[in-house]
Amino acid sequence: MRSIAIIAGGVFRDSIRDRIGYGLVFFSIMLMASSFLLAQLTAGQDVKIIKDLGLAAASGIGLFIATFFGIGLVTKEVERRSIYSVLSKPVTRTQFVIGKYLGLVLTLLINLSIMVAAFYAVLWYLDLTTVSSAKTAWEAPAMDPQMLKAFALIGVELMLITATAIFFSTFSSPFLSVALTFAVYVVGHFGEDLKNLNSIVKSMVLPFVAKGVYYVMPNLSALDVKSAVVHGLPVSGTSMLLATGSCLLYIATLLVGSVLIFSRRDLK
Amino acid sequence: MDAIKTDGLTKHYQVGFWRPRPYVALDSLSLSVATGEVFGFLGPNGAGKTTTLKLLMQLIYPTSGHAEILGSPVGDVAVKRRIGYLPENPYFYDNLTAEELLVYFARMFGYSAKDGRDRASRLLDDVGIGAERRFQLRKFSKGMVQRVGIAQALINEPELVFLDEPMSGLDPLGRREVRELILRLRDRGCTVFFSSHVLSDAEALCSRVAILAKGKLAAIGSLDELTSVGSRGWELVVAGLGGETLTRLKARIAQSTPLGDGRFSLTLPPSTIPEQLIPDLVSAGARIVSLNPLRGTLEDVFVEQVQATAADRFSKKVAS
Secondary structure, eight states, rough: OHHHHHHHHHHHHHHHHHHHHHHHHHHHHHHHHHHHHHHSSSSHHHHHHHHHHHHHHHHHHHHHHHHHHHHHHHHHHHTTHHHHHHHTTOHHHHHHHHHHHHHHHHHHHHHHHHHHHHHHHHHHHHHHHOOHHHTTOSSSOOTOHHHHHHHHHHHHHHHHHHHHHHHHTTTHHHHHHHHHHHHHHHHHHHHHHTTTTTGGOOOOOHHHHHHHHHHHHHOOGGGOOOOHHHEEEEOOOOHHHHHHHHHHHHHHHHHHHHHHHHHHHHOO | EEEEEEEEEEOOOOOOOSSSSSEEEEEEEEEEETTTOOOEEOOTTTSSSSHHHHTTTTTOOOOOOEEEEEEEEEEEEEHHHEEEEEESSSOOOOOHHHHHHHHHHHHTTOOHHHHHHHHHHHHHHHOOOGGGSSSSSOOOOOOHHHHHHHHHHTTTTEEEEEEESSTOOOOOHHHHHHHHHHHHHHHHHHHEEEEEEEHHHHHHHHHSSEEEETTEEEEEEEHHHHTTTTTTTTEEEOOOOOOOHHHHHHHSSEEEEEEEEEEEEEETTTTHHHHHOOOOHHHHHTTEEEEEEEEOHHHHHHHHHHHHHHHHHHHHHHHH
């Protein structure tokens, strides 16, 4: 456990000093802040626009960091040969992979927390500067704590994307890993459509294949409650728990797969 | 107990995309290194030195064969606590400082953050990294990264340290400091296994060396054994030697050079035993002035072994 924590700490320290990471978080905060200006152009939709843009920015930037940094965690170490010094220390390859994963997850969650703080700061300012009569047109209050549920599920999604990126990077090239990770993200968001494809397509084979893909791919659409919270619709704790539980199981499977592949790999 | 033991260690790689064929990077390497030795692992570029070190660090897996470090199979975490490793052309995390990197590695060995900082500070002093230790590694030159690499290999006071081309990228002062460091390690009983193609380093530091060529062990032994007395013949200086005697003994002499005053310098091939030749010379009226062995340098041995291996490979290829 100690070695895993040390490696995770190393990843965290290295990545919080990475200028690209800083830039991305700064960009997302700027996007949230600028959404305030954009919202001024619309009547009654201001809070919705800010919420939509803020959640999309947190999710998009997080996806970008999880994919590119996740793939770099292993590939960059192998390509640059920094892994040689690490694995000659009392560290197993399993500890290395898990430590790297947890380090990036920690970075992502801290980045997400910063984005949440920036998001609520913008909404707080909007709430402060909006007259009470205009607030009646809002579907949900500006400082709605329900949105934390959407952020929590974005966090779970980013954990899964990171695990996916690491899994692919243990056996394929960085370019292919990026493509495959994005493919999982896209297909994962069409989970329900894949499951119910037989009601749309009149084919024997396609719905069967789609159902197979549905069962293999993570169901990321279950983690997407952004639209619901923006419109003030309730999000049940049970559905959140179920979605999180199935994703954690998927993450565990991906990490076990990553460890098994990486443990047998020659680090040339 | 042997610090390192390999038995038939072999590594094949698949090369070629459409028609993969095996490339033999290391071919049945069997050697042992005793505890406390400074062992030089020599060979030209592409001989298989780094492959061997990677196999010993379990960064790659052998095609066949077996290796042990400090009596345990390679990859054993308990053994990793007792060893250090400097990879060839090391690379570390750009965003960490030298000090942070060493503390990071020290903590992997179970040292507290404070102990790690103390050790890091001492080792960085030893390898000549001064105030730069607080700079991020992205700002370090190649030589400075090499020095940090040496420091990280010693962070746990290892019993056995593997150094892959330790002098690479260092200036003359740095090379001298690393040589002194290796000698200090030897003096405190640490086994040092270092690969290099710089023969002067091996001659200055090693008690034993192995020469690797084209993945095969070409020679192994102490410097004295490899450049052994008489292995290249002898130089015999005689006086009062008649031309007739010289002609008679021509087959047993490689070369004769007149020195003046009736003296000759005779170069004897390794096949001529001086004790058998001298009585014949004396009985022919010659007087022995001096007898000296012709000693080769490590470079001579290295070049001979590497060329012999290449020639052997070529003849096998032609035969097949």
